[in-house]
Amino acid sequence: MRRGGRLDAEVWDEFADEPESLTRLARAIRGEAGLQDAFPLPPVELEEEVSEGRLLFRRHRDRERSPALVKKKKRRVLSDKGRLACEVCDFEFGRAYGKHGEGFIECHHLVPLAGSGVSVTRLRDLALVCSNCHRMLHRGRPPPSLDELRARFE
Numbered sequence: 765m766r767r768g769g770r771l772d773a774e775v776w777d778e779f780a781d782e783p784e785s786l787t788r789l790a791r792a793i794r795g796e797a798g799l800q801d802a803f804p805l806p807p808v809e810l811e812e813e814v815s816e817g818r819l820l821f822r823r824h825r826d827r828e829r830s831p832a833l834v835k836k837k838k839r840r841v842l843s844d845k846g847r848l849a850c851e852v853c854d855f856e857f858g859r860a861y862g863k864h865g866e867g868f869i870e871c872h873h874l875v876p877l878a879g880s881g882v883s884v885t886r887l888r889d890l891a892l893v894c895s896n897c898h899r900m901l902h903r904g905r906p907p908p909s910l911d912e913l914r915a916r917f918e
Contacts, residue, residue, distance in 0.1 A: 771823075793821070827877040830885065834871040837890045850894035852901075852914050857894070870898045874910070 768776070779786040796819070807813075842848055848869045849856045857865030872891045875883070891910055893901065900913055 774823075829873075829877070833885060833887070833890070837871060837887050837892065838867070838869065840887060841892055848892060850897050851891045852893055852897040852910055853917055855894040855897075869893070870895055872898055872901055876907075 779789075838848060847856055848858065848867065850869065857868040859865075861868075869892045872893045873885065874889050874891055875885075877883075893910075897913060901907055901910070
């Protein structure tokens with residue numbers, strides 16, 4: 765490769781020996797780019813507008829998580845308690861949304877993976893929480909513990 769920038773070189777290095785993988789990825793990107801469905805509402809006089817919806821491609825790192833451990837945690841809690849409820853606010857997706865919400869709940873790492881790096885995670889290191897509480901558990905420096913967030917409901 766004689767032309768291009770640093771990111772072009774990274775793509776080249778990753779796919780130079782795997783043209784089939786590059787072809788599959790390019791098709792997937794083109795497929796997503798073509799799914800630009802838009803259903804704009806009619807304008808309202810003096811309403812503020814901004815342009816959004818451009819397709820952006822980002823490359824980032826993500827910490828590995830174990831979906832199998834999350835499933836095991838949910839099964840254990842369901843077996844022990846008979847329901848999947850937020851450990852902070854007691855919200856149950858199944859009760860609120862019916863069949864659509866059954867079995868849904870988010871899983872929070874009590875020891876953040878971002879700070880721990882590669883480590884061993886056990887069921888007791890995970891908490892089942894609703895989406896709102898999960899966001900609040902990741903907000904702030906330092907973020908609140910389960911008990912601290914739970915105390916705000918009392």
